[in-house]
Amino acid sequence: MKIEVSRRKFLQGSVALSVVGGASFGVTSLIAEEEEQGELSITTKTGTGKAKLVPTLCEMCVNKCAAIARVENGVVTKLDPNPMFPKSKNMLCPRGNAGIQALYDPDRLKSPMIRIGEKGEGKFKKVTWDEAYNAILNGTDKFPGMAKILDEEQDNRSSFLFCAGEGMAEHTFKTFYGAFGSANWLNHSSICLQTVSAAYNLTLGAYPGADLGNATYVIMAGANRAEAIVTPDTMSIFKKTKGRGTKLVCIDPRFTNTAAKADEWLPINPGTDLAFVLALTYVTLKEELYNKEYVEANFNDFEAYKNHIISHNYTPEWAEKITSIPAKEIYKIAREFMQNAPKAIYYPGRRSTFGANDFQLRRATAIFQALGGGIDAKGGLVFGKKLDLGTHEGISPLYFQASSRALEETKKGEHAKDSIAIIGDGGSWIAWRNRFLENRMPYKVRGMFVYKHNPMMNMPNTNKTAQMMKKMELTVVIDTMPSDTVMYADVVLPECTYLERTDPVNTFAGVEPSIAQRNKVIEPMYDSKPVMEILRGLTQKISKPLFDITKKYDMDVQDSLTKLTTTAVSEDTNSTNIASSDSNATMSTAPKSEEDIFAEFDISLPFKESQEKINEQMVLEFYGEEAVKALKEHGVFYPNMKQFFKQISANEYQYYPEKERAYTVNGGAPKTTSGKVECNLVFLAEKGIDAMPTWKNEYLFKVPKGKFRMLTGRHAQYTQTGTANNAILHDLMPSNYVWINKRVAKDMGIEFGDEVEVSSTTGKTTIKAYPTEQVAPNVVFFIHGFGQESKELTWAYKNGGRDNAVITDNVEPVYGAAAMHETNVEIRKV
């Protein structure tokens, strides 16, 4: 295999590789009958001649930093930071720079494919787009089509599940989900921000930003901004730590790069942060350090909360035993925090759920923050301003036969072991999957659509996800790369990368709000397409045949059709006039023909226009031509940008003058419906959830002798699983390593680079060891995203350890988010 040869050569670092652009790339062996050709593109030196510069937004992680792509002779030679975007200021991280290798990844999905082997085997046949759409609708000898499934399920649209990863075009895919009419939507949120976002929303009325640039005291607990980069937070904080204006206290079970850049680092027992925050709150209340005026004006049930904390005796001495953080440090931190408040921040963080108490931890943190008054205030947590955008209407037909979602919330008074109190918008992936496998669904779900999402890698307990993927009768995956999830697809639709498409224009709220747009840099390579065009083609193919099924089972549609025949429509209605703008009008008047009724069910309507055109419409009505022009030329727009935007020094820019910045937008009050900080959520108690954050002994950190608590996390050079096959990032860190305490490793005879097996009751994985003092003797850690099983990934295949093979699929009880840090593992040298 030629690519293998090339790879080995450059790993040895001894042989020159050709440095060329996209045109010479061959295909990989994903499709059996194709031959490989061309060589790996690595880097292309920028030139001094003619170049096209296109403003775009990065998609190498979730941040959407602004970049300017340099195109020379049709080849993207460089991605530079776009200094005009207030969110990312003037930076691109290593992954942002490595977007070129994502574009020119030789392993990319290059054409539509349908499965010819067994599920999960990864054997596909290359087909045309029309053949792929046809296979989705009508199936092949290997899998049933959508028409058959929907017919058998009597038009129950919820017999299809829709899953999406994060991204600007998630909106486009969700529009398809809405039009299709299913109630089963699962996205990344239950392995992402679900509990933190919900807890802040229920407590403060919003998941706020943090004005780190103006804070003088910051507690960062379980957040690693030096490695899990978030813009603008990462850029704001680290220029000011180390005695340069902001005191940063890092609380983490590991000594991270954030710990290295902090003023103080306090290691904590995993999963016990709640006890730490409760003790900070205890000191604050007991010593009356809180902002009395603020509390008086902005708290609901303050006295109840105060009594709750004091009566439970959440003292620093109590917390020391649970967290391992010395009581005197807890006293000091509470006092220093409140002295610095409101310019003090207990950083809300942006990460997955740690454990069962995560929702309560985030609630306790939000309330502690509010006690200092640093809400909607400069140097504190900020809500910021959001610039309006027009809307792009989807359609949501009412399907009589569509069931409501398959995963149900806990009913009042019923607290089953794995029940979930609230089903959020993104759902609970694990709970849904497990109930599906255990045949505990109220009806049959038989097919799934997956967009830019890799559940095979991302969901704890890989085995169960594989079983789920095998059990699904029809799986359609839209992606750029032949991921582990793609291997389980029946139909694969290749999306182009972010550099080859224009995505929905987006508004970015904050102290310095703006609107930004990802502009297409080059035309899509190979036979790939933007998701907008993929869905246009697909819906045009399936819309009418699916309506025919609806006619067969949908009583409402049948009623309407009957009325048509009884009123004996004689006039010949011209159906070609039905466009998106007319459909609402048609709905309000009595339908004259079947075409009129179909118009309500024509799911291709939202995808008719180009993304560029839709984006124009979305900004025109609010900001006029100026905005349309700015978004094309600069990628960024906000009112008065021309007047406000200035270069201050070689590295720094002004976006808004100080007096125009939206530090305070709500008079300092929380944004809850009551306008108050909600200490006591009584409605949760009815579902068996603590109304106020309460410590329980089941949260104690316990690891049996000889075992380790396994932690996972992120890294500055890798984004989850999405970048694991990136050639240049691979160069910076060729694999993941398991951190194990140096002295423990020595006792076990484990040295740096030794292969070890990490195993739990869920499964096992093999990984190289990294003995270090930066982790506690009973804790191990490795970063997420490695150990992929797709053979089509040159760099990622079987490279490193796979965390989700080992992590047990526990969920927390409020939203059903995956509790990632509750698994104890064994380590064995192999």
Place this chain on the structure above:
Amino acid sequence: MANYAMVLNYKNCINCKACEVACKEENGILLGAEKHRIWVGSMNPEGEWPFLSIASATFLPSQCQQCENAPCQDVCPTQATYYDKNGVVQVDSEKCILCSYCMVACPYDARYVDDRTMTIDKCTFCSDTRLARGETTTACQATCPTKVRTFGDLDDPNSEVSQILRTKEHFTLKPHIGTKPKLFYII
């Protein structure tokens, strides 16, 4: 004519390695961990868990120090290594015979072999890419999330580098060997 130098506010560095990737992309550096013009040196914290020293855990971004007295230039038998008009140490790939004396002589380990041009290459402050196009920053400076680097002309008293060096305490690497580096680290 200029006298180019760089100031590094190294305490800002979070070891994300954006600079390393930007350099490779801009200058078409080959892949491979050994092939790099710039790098971030990192020190693991001293001590045993949980008593680890934050002070010892530092990140030190580095690259060719653009020495005023460059040992690599002294030892080059073919004059392949030379100073350009802006005081930047350059390599003429036509003259380089891969003898690797410069690699040995460089006290900062800033030289590497470029297998494609068969040259012992080095950082040139993006002379033939960005500076040649009239840009005023290097790739490593422009991309940096925490803005470690500032590039500029030491001969211009109004340049940012001159101003920073007049107001901030700084040091150079291995000053005792007399190489007179033009990379300055702010304390």
